[in-house]
Amino acid sequence: MPHLSGAQYGKDNIRVYKVHRDEKTKVHTVVEMTVCVLLQGDIETSYTEADNSVVVATDTMKQTVYILAKEHPVTPPELFGATVAAHFTDTYKHIHSAQVKVKVHRWTRINIDGQSHPHSFLRDGSETRNVVATSTDEKGIEIRSAISGLLVLKSTGSAFHGFVRNEYTALPEVWDRILSTEVDAGWVWNTYKSLKDVESAVPEFDKTWDEARTITLTKFAQEESPSVQNTMYHMCEDILAAAPTVQSVEYSLPNKHYFEIDLSWHKGLKNTGADAEVYAPQSDPNGLIQCTVSR
Incomplete structure (x- = not known):
């Protein structure tokens, strides 16, 4: 007899950009990320019995990432990934594991006549800084950092x-x-x-x-x-x-x-x-x- 031997779902390709404006120096710092959230837990009945009462909507995941990006630091990405992952396992008791992937896109400050411009940037390559943070009940938070591209x-x-x-x-x-x-x-x-x-x-x-x-x-x-x-x-x-x-x-x-x-x-x-x-x-x-x- 068939049985559900594995299940996870989430929201992929959540594009996030955050700017910090230093009011004293007028210098801006920017971070652009692509985020993926995947959840596991007591969600089997959503697959086998069409029971959506256990489903945290993927749009909710997207809005959560935006809100947490507003309320918390997004750097370093290890911290932001862990913050998002821990939020889902802490908030939803039937969710036992949350994996959050963060890909930070490279923006480099433009230099004009040897001086760093306060709010202008260039994309000088396809290299990204990547993080996978996984929060699991009774296990803790696992983090993998990476250089890619x-x-x-x-x-x-x-x-x-x-x-x-x-x-x-x-x-x-x-x-x-x-x-x-x-x-x-x-x-x-x-x-x-x-x-x-x-x-x-x-x-x-x-x-x-x-x-x-x-x-x-x-x-x-x-x-x-x-x-x-x-x-x-x-x-x-x-x-x-x-x-x-x-x-x-x-x-x-x-x-x-x-x-x-x-x-x-x-x-x-x-x-x-x-x-x-x-x-x-x-x-x-x-x-x-x-x-x-x-x-």
Whole structure:
């Protein structure tokens, strides 16, 4: 006999923009987010018996996010995500787990003649700062922070050789290559018992995000990389060393390939090996390398 073995629902793609206006300095600070709320709990009868009395409407979720954004800080996003998640499990006793995803879009202050403009910004990339906060009855609040969409490239300083070779292998070994990837890095914090504990940890969130981003960029740029696998492992090690209350770090790095173009057919033009200058960027297929490093 069929039974409902899992159920959750919510509101996705809630767009939120908040501005803070400093009346003394006339400087504005802006935050733009996309929020997703998903609820679990005693909601089975809404599926099996058309009983809507257990349903918190998804429009209510949207309005709740707007109201909490007005009443509470939205930075750091770890705190805001935890605030929203805890609200749903505290307010609705039949809701036992609330997961809130927060994606912060990048707005950078415009500089004019070396001076930061007080209220003008630019979108200087697709990189986002992401948070998933989950509040669960009798368990507490779990938070995962992340960097996503950070596109990086180095034109040398990467190699890949010594891998398995057999009759299916066409890839040549290389001691110097272009390396490009779109960074998706996340770290999971030790579980917080309550929203108050999350509030006490607020200084750690921005600090660790900045450190993780700096570690990622520094290690990527400076390391003579023998492989994406080894470089990402070192990134994880460094983040764990920098953040004592983080329990695990994970990376997902697609290998965005740039292939040499043989132009020798045109008047013997040399464009391979040491003479390569013009490459063909590839969109797909691509390598995808992932790892998780835990304490």
